[in-house]
Amino acid sequence: MIQVDHLNKRYGKKVAVDDLSFRIETGKVTGFLGPNGAGKSTTMRLMLGLDNGGGKTTFDNKKLHEYARPSQVIGILLEAKAFHPTRTARQHLRILANAGGVSLKRVDEVLEEVGLSKVAKSKPGKFSLGMSQRLGIAAAILGKPKYLMLDEPANGLDPEGIAWLRDFLKDYADAGNAVFVSSHLLSEMSQMADNVVVIGKGKLIADTSIGEILSSSGHSGVFVRSPKLSVLERALQGRKAEISKLDGGLKVSGLTTEDIGKLAFENNVPVYELVQQSASLEEAFLELTAGSEEFASQKEAK
């Protein structure tokens, strides 16, 4: 388990990360969400000791520098294009293998795993963003680390690549590892992540499961359509429910489909449609981070 305790970081007067604490569990993919400028990348760098700041991060109760070979504990992808453009992909990985005390045989294994075997001798300066991301992922898994930390790994990947990444990360976590991944592709995140950590302006907004975050959203509820809406509405008002009119029906929050079905039956209200509506991760995200955007257009701000 990765335990993050009271991380903080200032750039002059600006607080980039503000007393941030959360945990990342093994066997799960944990998504890391936040608007632009929320401090996601800074948090990741603080966790790795790349930036100096307050607080501490432990990996199975030990700080990263207490391990003899840190790259065998955590694999990172913080920037897709972090390689020398004229070294071949294989040379790039061999350098990292040397540095991490990893066998050079592993280099060809990871190139195969990420689908870059055919371009192993090519210079990555000419790689597309998607190929660069794959090379970055190869670098991250080189030391077979228990933890993976990936910053926007899906950027530049084509749909096939995104599907591959989703399956790959889920499988990696299922093997008893932990994956900590930031992404702006919320639909992907909702399919990939088990838990999410949401931050805004450097502060923790939510640290919970995907299911919890979706169900607690104001966009979740039950949609009901009936020819006797006014009767049903009066009946619902006696219950602890939030009711709003929507598309010729009612949207009810705070009650289950069973509760509403039973109530309609008791009041002789015919029901044409009764359906549970879940908020999308995007809706839940926008709701959670409202007001904590660092950069927003005037239209958004209004």
Added chain:
Amino acid sequence: MFPTLKSEFRKLLTVRSTYFILAACLAITAFFAGFIQGFQVNANSLKDPGVLASQSTGAIVFVGLIFAFAGLLLAGHEYRYNTIMYTLTSSNRRLKVLFAKFLVISVAAVLFSLIITFFSPLCTIIGAHLAGKDISPQHFDVWKLVWTCVFCGWGYSMYAYILIMILRNQVGAIVTFLLIPLIGENILGLLLKKNSHYLPFTALQGVPAPTELGNHTTSGASALVVLVYLGVGLIVSAILFARRDAN
């Protein structure tokens, strides 16, 4: 420490710039020492018993400066291409990384300086032979020639290394590294006159060629001045490297 060292050696040997710089240094040496000073030079100049030794010292003072870019780029590329984050997260101590780079650059600079120390007079001998000129018997202290040339070549690389580790900007470090000896110290030399041999690059160039400083110093004294600069520079760069954000 050993994995970090292996990785740094591999970095140095897998970039084109290392080979390009080495080839440029050898070509420049061959041209000046072989063609200008051996093939084309007046035959009387070759009767000086120290002519071959002066080829070594002259070459290292010039191409040592150029070869220092290989070390500068080894560290500079890390910041330019952001690979420093991989380097730092692969090691459990930042100072290990700093020390490994120091060792790798030192080894490369020493080997290069040794090559130039012998390659330069060899080019002169070949140039003179091809032109049908005779070189007088030579008298010089081989040990002193070797250590002063190697120290000079190593010193240049260390100055470059310290600059890049402090500035962390490839272009900035290259410009600064060229401006200090070529312009900065020349202007300061006009002001300091006899004391100019206390300037970092002037002192370094005085190690293989102390007489050019007007007999104010010996090779050993100049080397001591350089070591003080390097010691202070390395301490400052180590403190900054350990305490600053990665990039």
